[in-house]
Amino acid sequence: MNTSFEWDEDKNAENLIKHGVDFETAQYAFADSKLIIAEDLDHSKKEKRYYCFGKVKGGVLTIRFTYRENRIRIFGAGFWRKGKKIYEEKNRIHR
Numbered sequence: 001m002n003t004s005f006e007w008d009e010d011k012n013a014e015n016l017i018k019h020g021v022d023f024e025t026a027q028y029a030f031a032d033s034k035l036i037i038a039e040d041l042d043h044s045k046k047e048k049r050y051y052c053f054g055k056v057k058g059g060v061l062t063i064r065f066t067y068r069e070n071r072i073r074i075f076g077a078g079f080w081r082k083g084k085k086i087y088e089e090k091n092r093i094h095r
Contacts, residue, residue, distance in 0.1 A: 019078035026077035029054030060084040
């Protein structure tokens with residue numbers, strides 16, 4: 001991957017405790033050839049924010065992020081059911 005990532009280390013530690021995923025692992029969702037990117041309309045007030053839904057370690061990760069100075073800044077990540085559902089619907093995956 002040639003994409004640069006950044007995050008706040010305190011937020012990363014908090015996310016690992018709360019959701020069991022660190023941001024270093026989360027960045028691999030962007031390497032999924034079937035990833036889905038969607039704008040986060042609820043949190044795009046001061047800057048545009050997005051969701052990435054991509055497979056990592058056999059599950060679908062949802063990553064909340066923005067673009068800053070040509071870098072992807074990660075705010076949060078987790079294996080959430082809603083993200084998995086969106087990923088499967090967009091990729092037409094049937095269980």
